[in-house]
Amino acid sequence: xPLDPKQVVQRYLDALVDGDVDAIRASFxxxxxxxxxxxxxxxxxxxxxxxxxxDFLVTVTGSLFEPGSQRFEFPTLIAEGDTVALEWSVKAxxxxxxxxxxxxxGIFIIRDGKIQTIREYLDSGYAAHALFA
Numbered sequence: 001x002p003l004d005p006k007q008v009v010q011r012y013l014d015a016l017v018d019g020d021v022d023a024i025r026a027s028f029x030x031x032x033x034x035x036x037x038x039x040x041x042x043x044x045x046x047x048x049x050x051x052x053x054x055d056f057l058v059t060v061t062g063s064l065f066e067p068g069s070q071r072f073e074f075p076t077l078i079a080e081g082d083t084v085a086l087e088w089s090v091k092a093x094x095x096x097x098x099x100x101x102x103x104x105x106g107i108f109i110i111r112d113g114k115i116q117t118i119r120e121y122l123d124s125g126y127a128a129h130a131l132f133a
Contacts, residue, residue, distance in 0.1 A: 005110035006079035009086060012115060013074055025053045029114040038124030041132060064131050065100070069093040084108040100130045 003011065008027065015023035028049040034056065035044040042064075046056045069092045076087035085107055092100045102123055109117035 002113045004079070005082050005084050005108070006077060008110045008113055008115065009077065009079075009084045009108050013072075013077075013086075017072055021053065021058065024057065025049060027115050028052055029111060029116045032114070032116055032118075034118040034120065036120045036122070038122070038127075040124050040128055043124075044120075064095055066093040066095060066097075082110050084110060094131050096131075096133065098130055098133075102126055102130070 012024065012027035014020075015027060030049050031047075032049050032052055033044070034046040034052050036042055036046075037044075042056070042060055044056075046052045071091045073089045073091075074086065075089075076085065078085045085105070087103070087105050089103045090100065094100045104120060104122045106121070107117075107119045108115055
């Protein structure tokens with residue numbers, strides 16, 4: 001029996017926290033898109049499972065933070081039909097050595113048991129200052 005949309009996102013979050021790249025990759029549709037709004041150097045859209053996982057999640061975010069320093073909290077996970085709203089926070093040490101503490105909101109669209117679309121919103125001014133100064 002296929003997972004419902006909320007379970008799909010929860011499975012992805014569990015893989016993210018565990019650092020399980022194979023499970024993260026399996027969470028996304030092959031033609032998925034992830035759009036980060038704003039004018040950050042990492043603003044999207046990121047298109048396709050491989051670009052999302054390899055180029056964005058592993059390479060880009062891996063270069064922004066000291067390895068092993070990221071801590072996630074997921075206080076809100078709400079689903080309605082194929083849409084899941086997620087609120088999360090990231091606390092970490094930036095590659096520059098600065099402390100990082102930012103809140104995010106994302107809208108996930110789930111199709112056929114996979115993440116098809118993510119629309120991500122964050123305090124991009126704070127991220128620019130903390131990560132790209």
